[in-house]
Amino acid sequence: MAKSAKNTPAKKPAPKAPRRRPTKAQPAPSAEELLGFYREMLLIRRFEEKSGQLYGMGLIGGFCHLYIGQEAVVTGVHANAQPQDSVITSYRDHGHMLACGMDPNGVMAELTGRAGGLSKGKGGSMHMFSTEKNFYGGHGIVGAQVPLGTGLAFAHKYNEDNGVCYAYFGDGSVNQGQVYESFNMAQLWSLPVIYIIENNKYGMGTSIDRASSTTELYQRGSAHGIPGEQVDGMDVIAVRDATASALEHVRGGKGPYILEMLTYRYRGHSMSDPAKYRSKDEVSKVRSEQDPIDNLRQLIIKTKAADEAQLKEIDGEIKAIVTEAADFAKSSPEPDPAELYTDILVEA
Amino acid sequence: MPIQVLMPALSPTMTEGNLAKWSVAEGDTVAAGDVICEIETDKATMEVEAVDEGVLGKILVPAGTEAVAVNSVIALILEEGEDKGALDLVEIEAQTPKSEPAPIASDMPAEAEHAAPAPAAAPEILEPEYDGPMINQTVRESLRDAMAEEMRRDEKVFLMGEEVAQYQGAYKVSQGLLEEFGDKRIIDTPITEYGFTGLASGAAFAGLKPIVEFMTFNFSMQAIDHIVNSSAKTLYMSGGQMGSSIVFRGANGAASRVGAQHSQCFAAWYGQVPGLKVLSPWSGADAKGLLKAAIRDPNPVVFLENELMYGVSFDVPESDDFVIPIGKAKVERAGADVTITAFSRMVGFALEAAEKLAEEGISAEVINLRTIRPLDRATIINSVQKTNRIVSVEEGWPQSGIGSEISAVVMEQAFDYLDAPVTRVTGEDVPMPYAANLESLALPTPEKIAAAAKAVCYA
Numbered sequence: 001m002a003k004s005a006k007n008t009p010a011k012k013p014a015p016k017a018p019r020r021r022p023t024k025a026q027p028a029p030s031a032e033e034l035l036g037f038y039r040e041m042l043l044i045r046r047f048e049e050k051s052g053q054l055y056g057m058g059l060i061g062g063f064c065h066l067y068i069g070q071e072a073v074v075t076g077v078h079a080n081a082q083p084q085d086s087v088i089t090s091y092r093d094h095g096h097m098l099a100c101g102m103d104p105n106g107v108m109a110e111l112t113g114r115a116g117g118l119s120k121g122k123g124g125s126m127h128m129f130s131t132e133k134n135f136y137g138g139h140g141i142v143g144a145q146v147p148l149g150t151g152l153a154f155a156h157k158y159n160e161d162n163g164v165c166y167a168y169f170g171d172g173s174v175n176q177g178q179v180y181e182s183f184n185m186a187q188l189w190s191l192p193v194i195y196i197i198e199n200n201k202y203g204m205g206t207s208i209d210r211a212s213s214t215t216e217l218y219q220r221g222s223a224h225g226i227p228g229e230q231v232d233g234m235d236v237i238a239v240r241d242a243t244a245s246a247l248e249h250v251r252g253g254k255g256p257y258i259l260e261m262l263t264y265r266y267r268g269h270s271m272s273d274p275a276k277y278r279s280k281d282e283v284s285k286v287r288s289e290q291d292p293i294d295n296l297r298q299l300i301i302k303t304k305a306a307d308e309a310q311l312k313e314i315d316g317e318i319k320a321i322v323t324e325a326a327d328f329a330k331s332s333p334e335p336d337p338a339e340l341y342t343d344i345l346v347e348a
Numbered sequence: 349m350p351i352q353v354l355m356p357a358l359s360p361t362m363t364e365g366n367l368a369k370w371s372v373a374e375g376d377t378v379a380a381g382d383v384i385c386e387i388e389t390d391k392a393t394m395e396v397e398a399v400d401e402g403v404l405g406k407i408l409v410p411a412g413t414e415a416v417a418v419n420s421v422i423a424l425i426l427e428e429g430e431d432k433g434a435l436d437l438v439e440i441e442a443q444t445p446k447s448e449p450a451p452i453a454s455d456m457p458a459e460a461e462h463a464a465p466a467p468a469a470a471p472e473i474l475e476p477e478y479d480g481p482m483i484n485q486t487v488r489e490s491l492r493d494a495m496a497e498e499m500r501r502d503e504k505v506f507l508m509g510e511e512v513a514q515y516q517g518a519y520k521v522s523q524g525l526l527e528e529f530g531d532k533r534i535i536d537t538p539i540t541e542y543g544f545t546g547l548a549s550g551a552a553f554a555g556l557k558p559i560v561e562f563m564t565f566n567f568s569m570q571a572i573d574h575i576v577n578s579s580a581k582t583l584y585m586s587g588g589q590m591g592s593s594i595v596f597r598g599a600n601g602a603a604s605r606v607g608a609q610h611s612q613c614f615a616a617w618y619g620q621v622p623g624l625k626v627l628s629p630w631s632g633a634d635a636k637g638l639l640k641a642a643i644r645d646p647n648p649v650v651f652l653e654n655e656l657m658y659g660v661s662f663d664v665p666e667s668d669d670f671v672i673p674i675g676k677a678k679v680e681r682a683g684a685d686v687t688i689t690a691f692s693r694m695v696g697f698a699l700e701a702a703e704k705l706a707e708e709g710i711s712a713e714v715i716n717l718r719t720i721r722p723l724d725r726a727t728i729i730n731s732v733q734k735t736n737r738i739v740s741v742e743e744g745w746p747q748s749g750i751g752s753e754i755s756a757v758v759m760e761q762a763f764d765y766l767d768a769p770v771t772r773v774t775g776e777d778v779p780m781p782y783a784a785n786l787e788s789l790a791l792p793t794p795e796k797i798a799a800a801a802k803a804v805c806y807a
Contacts, residue, residue: 049380053399056356057419068381086554120587127585136553136590141577147543148578151550158506158532158556181543188538266381272359274392287381343588344622346646 024248026241031305037079037236038300039314041071041293044095046322047104048267051094051111054326055271060111063140064125067095069266072292073198074099076239077166077259080247084163086134086156088149090170091126092198092265093138100133104321108329116332120339134163143176145169146195150182153193153256164250165193172203174217183224183256190255194246195221197260198233204269205277218260226256233261234290237299264290350424350434351400355409356387357418358394365389366414367422376404378425385411385422402427405435475676476637483666488658490632491521491597494639495559497668499529502557505643508535508548509561509598518563519599519658545571545596549578552592552648559643562598565614565652572617579648580623595642600628600652601692601743602791608779611787613744615691618650619720619753625674626720628652630695632662634718637672645674652720654693677724679731683713686801687731689754690741691717694792698741701797710805720750728754729762736767737804741797746774768804773797 029037048066055064067074070092078099081087089096097107102118110117111125118128126140136152139145149167156163173179174197186193197217201208208215218228227249231242239261246257264286268275275283300306306314358365368386372378378398385396405426409416416422424435485493499505506529511518513526513536526534537544541562548558562568568575575596583591602611618626625647629635635653642649664670680695681702690698695716702712713731717724732738738758740751751772758770776790 046380049397049399052397053354053356056358056396057354058357058360061360088550118587119585119589122587123585127582129582129586129590131589136550137582137586139578141573144546144573144578147546147574148550148553150543151547151552152554154547155551155554155556158551159554178542178546181538181540182547184538184540185543185547268394272392274358274394343584343586345625346583346591 024241024245026244029237029240031303033079034296034300034303034305035310035314037075038293038296038311039318040075040078040099041236041296042315042318043104043321044071044075044098045293046318047098047108047325048094050322050326051108052267052271054108054112054329059330060125061113062124063091064111064271065092065269066267066271067092067265069286069292070198070200070233070263071095072236072239072296073196073233073261073263074168076236077194077196077243079240080243081166082163084134084156084161086136086149086152086163086165087168088136088145088152088165089138089168090142090145090173091138091140092170093126093128096168097128097130097135097138100130100135102128102130102133102135104325105328108325109332112329112332113334114329114332115335115339116328120343121335122339122343143169143173143178146173146176146179147182150186150191150193153186153191154189156192157189162251163192164247166196167193168196168198170203171197171199171201171208171212171217172206174220175212179220180224183221183226186256187221187224187226190253192250192253193256194243194250195226195256195258197258198263199260200263200265202265202269202277205273205275207277216260218258221256221258226258228258228260230260230262233263234286234292234295236292236296350405350426350430350438351402352421352438353384353396353398353423353425355416355418355420355422356396358387358389358392362389362418364415364417367409367411367416368393370407370411371395372404374404374407378402378404387416398425400425400427402430405430405432475678476670476672478665478667478670481666482663484661484663485632486659486661487629487632487635487653488519488521488523490636490662490664491639491653492523492525494636494643495522496525496528498640498643499525499533501668502643504555505557505559506533506535507559507561508537508544510537510539510563512536512561517561519655521658522561541567541570542574545574546578548594549574549592552579552594553582553590557593557643559595559597562596564603564610564655565598565600566610566612568596568598568614575618575624575648575650576621580621583647584623591646592648593646595639595649595651597639597642597651598653599655599658601654602775602780602787603655605782605784605787607782611780613652613742613775614650615652615720615742616744616749616753618652619723619750621721623648624721625649626652627674627718628691628720629718630657630690630692630716632660632664633670634672634678634716636664637670638674638718640671641674644671649674652692657693672718675719675722675724677718677727678716679713679727680716681712681714683711683735685711685735686737686739686805687713687715687728687735688739688741688797688801689715689717689728691720691750692743694741694743697792697794698797700794701801704794704798705801708802708807710801710807712801717750723753723757725757725761728757732758732762733765736765737801738766739771739773739797739800739804741773741792743775743791746772746777749774768806771800771804773800
């Protein structure tokens with residue numbers, strides 16, 4: 001590494017303006033759809049805020065990765081999902097589970113490690129699953145969900161069920177070798193998978209330009225011939241539309257597609273992260289100018305999809321759901337000690 | 349009632365911290381997500397966000413206060429419609445650090461809670477009785493027949509790996525399968541073990557039943573994350589919801605003159621992992637009956653073959669229904685003086701050693717383990733109770749090996765029966781050398797096994 005001996009980092013070219021493939025115009029969202037988005041995004045945010053609070057009280061242990069700021073991504077993608085489709089993601093997974101319709105009580109009780117949790121308290125924040133909702137986790141090894149999701153897509157094709165797998169991963173995992181092994185096989189075998197890169201700009205404490213030789217992540221499939229598109233992941237409508245046009249490609253049997261969602265996480269990587277690697281101004285600027293929920297709220301008012309009073313009513317409903325989830329998660333019993341030795345093997 | 353804002357913990361180990369600064373003042377309106385204060389410990393400073401909306405009614409812990417206990421009330425927020433008078437109604441109680449979970453309904457006696465589970469009286473697993481026709485064929489053909497029969501039986505079973513289809517298998521194990529089942533079910537992969545093992549693990553989550561062939565198990569090290577973290581652990585992590593029926597198979601252990609990177613036994617590696625079953629056949633009947641059991645099993649199974657056995661012929665039951673139960677060892681030769689346990693190719697060596705020993709008047713009992721996990725402890729212990737001596741044989745390295753485990757089991761369950769120390773014959777504690785003479789020095793031989801058996805018999 002003679003080149004780095006001088007210890008002067010090579011001057012990087014200024015980031016290019018985001019290049020996007022033109023997304024096919026989709027019909028404007030109905031008032032009902034907008035309110036559905038609002039409800040879902042608000043549920044995720046309030047749920048995550050409550051998780052942070054319970055963590056602070058010592059009721060949630062270990063690692064807890066919050067999705068606050070990124071709500072538009074999973075909400076916009078899921079707006080297009082068909083019942084046979086499958087979803088897989090990393091350990092920042094609470095939002096994805098709520099978007100898949102998994103029970104907030106069960107998710108929150110898993111966070112507190114109680115018997116009423118979706119994994120009976122044996123999985124925790126990073127490991128929850130629902131075969132009923134086709135949600136395949138919740139994976140704690142960075143990048144592992146990419147070949148696993150490619151395998152779910154393989155099963156869709158094998159079973160000829162016209163399903164698509166939505167495999168979510170972050171900018172932190174795009175440099176894992178198994179991601180490219182997956183890209184290669186997915187394109188080689190035309191597997192129905194959408195790779196959704198949630199680029200929140202930091203892999204734990206390392207910014208993307210300190211970790212990636214190229215930061216235009218939607219191009220990461222180009223060596224394998226996989227088309228990609230960069231999307232404003234803070235805009236739920238843009239996410240919805242980009243996913244819809246990607247789905248035409250994927251469900252049409254043309255193989256995988258990459259959607260790079262430009263997004264931002266407001267909180268630290270996990271609860272114990274003081275986030276010293278970025279300035280407060282950077283965070284507050286995104287929050288004040290790009291917040292996906294605030295912006296949607298304004299759109300709803302502007303388009304008269306609902307008025308303030310109706311939105312306030314939704315706020316109250318969501319608050320009640322989250323309060324109930326927290327109460328359930330606090331009062332559900334700890335797992336029976338006998339559970340220690342169950343679920344290791346399926347009895348043949 | 350006003351909402352109580354509690355001193356949060358930044359990490360599971362934090363018990364107290366300093367309240368560095370208030371970002372809002374009494375009377376300010378706060379919304380969920382607004383930063384209300386900063387707390388610090390010796391390690392970090394963090395902003396605290398409001399979780400509820402309302403008006404900050406009262407600050408109870410002023411900025412600059414040090415050593416504030418986690419979960420103590422630091423402020424009160426008035427909900428919509430509440431006036432300041434409500435603040436007086438709040439009685440600040442010392443918060444318990446954790447809310448009490450509801451009592452657990454358990455049949456378990458309290459003293460049993462932390463004790464290791466008593467070894468359950470395992471139901472007797474019986475060797476299948478078979479008196480039908482036999483066919484003489486190679487281990488390679490037996491493995492192929494096992495896969496073909498199970499693929500005819502269940503459409504969800506498929507085979508993937510490097511060179512399994514058009515090339516007919518790097519060691520010709522999958523000969524003829526592409527022709528019968530087509531390229532949907534016999535799938536040539538790129539050389540990408542981490543990727544295709546992950547892909548197959550995902551397909552198994554979705555209910556398919558993949559057979560993943562590793563050209564040799566040495567390459568499974570590229571993929572061990574998916575075998576252990578994805579396949580073995582998910583059933584547990586999902587509270588029993590999501591199991592996976594998947595077989596990882598291929599050549600394991602030393603071949604011949606292929607050097608250190610291609611000659612390693614992985615029985616001890618995989619045998620340690622809860623959530624996996626680990627099988628290692630010796631004979632043709634083992635190969636066929638155990639592989640069929642592995643494919644039918646609803647759990648992840650690691651199936652360790654041996655390249656040097658592929659061309660060896662045995663008499664094998666000619667039946668689609670011959671399935672060997674997992675978890676059952678086989679006494680290949682009965683004896684009275686010393687027990688020899690072995691698996692895979694070493695079973696043949698142990699039987700040779702037993703022949704030599706017989707010539708010298710020592711009667712050796714040879715146990716073919718067949719299943720590494722769950723280990724058939726009962727068969728081993730029963731034998732030791734009879735012979736009072738045991739020698740364990742494996743190709744793998746000595747430290748933390750299968751022999752180490754057998755030694756521990758015998759100490760725990762048959763200590764009083766032993767007339768000599770448990771003895772191990774293993775591969776030498778070195779990377780496998782290439783030179784022919786060094787390679788044979790590095791591996792167990794029938795002579796080494798016989799010598800170890802004589803030593804424990806003090807003969």
